[in-house]
Amino acid sequence: MKVSFTLNGDPITADVEPRTSLADLVRGEHRCTSVHLGCEHGVCGACTVLIDGKIARSCITLAVSLDGAMVTTLEGLADDALMARLREAFRTHHGLQCGYCTPGMLITAHDLIRRKGALAEAELRQGLAGNICRCTGYAGIVAAVAAAMDEHETTKSAASIAAE
Numbered sequence: 594m595k596v597s598f599t600l601n602g603d604p605i606t607a608d609v610e611p612r613t614s615l616a617d618l619v620r621g622e623h624r625c626t627s628v629h630l631g632c633e634h635g636v637c638g639a640c641t642v643l644i645d646g647k648i649a650r651s652c653i654t655l656a657v658s659l660d661g662a663m664v665t666t667l668e669g670l671a672d673d674a675l676m677a678r679l680r681e682a683f684r685t686h687h688g689l690q691c692g693y694c695t696p697g698m699l700i701t702a703h704d705l706i707r708r709k710g711a712l713a714e715a716e717l718r719q720g721l722a723g724n725i726c727r728c729t730g731y732a733g734i735v736a737a738v739a740a741a742m743d744e745h746e747t748t749k750s751a752a753s754i755a756a757e
């Protein structure tokens with residue numbers, strides 16, 4: 594079946610089996626290697642992408658359902674200012690570990706900060722709960738996201754004061 598959508602700003606058309614997942618298509622055919630397959634049933638978050646600006650599990654999204662959609666993987670956020678801030682915070686707070694879960698964590702954190710802003714630690718942990726890491730206590734990851742969120746909120750307030 595033919596499907597056409599936008600991937601990281603570029604229009605693509607693919608000829609896929611009806612059962613082909615978005616994850617298999619973008620990772621296998623379009624070199625979006627930030628998209629990882631862990632559980633392959635929507636639980637671990639390793640395959641998280643944005644579809645029309647909302648986070649989604651690409652392992653349980655059929656590619657054929659995406660005609661006309663805008664799909665963004667971590668590669669598509671390479672030049673995004675908030676993502677740059679998150680990358681720096683993950684480095685500083687040792688949130689980066691195996692690299693398998695990190696792309697999904699970054700996309701979810703980006704979405705949380707963008708949509709919700711100032712969150713208490715418990716809310717932040719709840720927001721990240723759909724992204725599983727097999728090998729850490731999450732402390733570095735949560736500290737990194739909290740730091741990026743604080744910085745983002747400070748920049749937003751400074752910008753709104755300057756605009757007054």
Ligand code: FES
Binds near residue numbers: 630632633650653
């Ligand atoms: S691989 Fe998609 S949620 Fe685990």
Ligand code: FES
Binds near residue numbers: 689690691695725728
């Ligand atoms: S650091 Fe990625 S699964 Fe543990």
